[in-house]
Amino acid sequence: MFRDHKDKLGWDQTLANKAFKALKKLVVEGQVPPDTRLDSRSISDVLKMSVTPVREALIHLEAERYIVGSPKCGYYTMKLDTKHISDQYGVTKIILQDVFRGSLDGLQRRLLLLQMTPTWVDHGSVSEFLESFCERVAETTNNGITADLVHESNIRTRYVRWLDLQRPERLSCIRGEMIQLLELLDRRDKNGAIANVDRQFSAIISNVPELVLEGNRRAGDTKDSWLETLSISAES
Numbered sequence: 001m002f003r004d005h006k007d008k009l010g011w012d013q014t015l016a017n018k019a020f021k022a023l024k025k026l027v028v029e030g031q032v033p034p035d036t037r038l039d040s041r042s043i044s045d046v047l048k049m050s051v052t053p054v055r056e057a058l059i060h061l062e063a064e065r066y067i068v069g070s071p072k073c074g075y076y077t078m079k080l081d082t083k084h085i086s087d088q089y090g091v092t093k094i095i096l097q098d099v100f101r102g103s104l105d106g107l108q109r110r111l112l113l114l115q116m117t118p119t120w121v122d123h124g125s126v127s128e129f130l131e132s133f134c135e136r137v138a139e140t141t142n143n144g145i146t147a148d149l150v151h152e153s154n155i156r157t158r159y160v161r162w163l164d165l166q167r168p169e170r171l172s173c174i175r176g177e178m179i180q181l182l183e184l185l186d187r188r189d190k191n192g193a194i195a196n197v198d199r200q201f202s203a204i205i206s207n208v209p210e211l212v213l214e215g216n217r218r219a220g221d222t223k224d225s226w227l228e229t230l231s232i233s234a235e236s
Contacts, residue, residue, distance in 0.1 A: 015049045019057035022234045027066050030159040030219045032226040034079040046231045080212040086205050088153040093201035100193045107140050120175045123165040160211045
């Protein structure tokens, strides 16, 4: 559903993929101000490649709804949208709860690598832990579409999640809830796990409107040139 172009033979080695990944990273992390025109020639100069692979990357980004526009009218970044972000969280919540209603034995084997929880002081590692948890749970369905849905949801909510984790009271709440959730799963307490997920996602969804406002404000106040950031990102 989301990875049609990635399934093309040799896509990973193409310049279009390099441009796609570099641009997607900046867009997802809110490093490009909303309504910024993504000029293919300027981007190609920064990435030191021709315009053709950059245009292909922009087409794919628009197809996956990371940006808006068309080859004729040009491409632009979007503002964070409350409904879109909330819907993404809602999809992951439904999938997790559906998995927990089934057998938890296979799930435990998938989560073994997550027993080493983060230190809860590094926001980046906490965010990665939360994403890994959700994706490992989704993988137990052995359904590629379900796994892709959670993966894409993680990507599209990553910036808002990072903003949420900056708030000490929210970080403390998430820590407590995740520790409890792992304990509930270890005890095979399906109902408790389902209720825990409902609380966690209800809490973040209720905060989404405020986080979206903050995210759009921060992106709009970006002082550094996003093209300079793109150049650094592509070289790393």
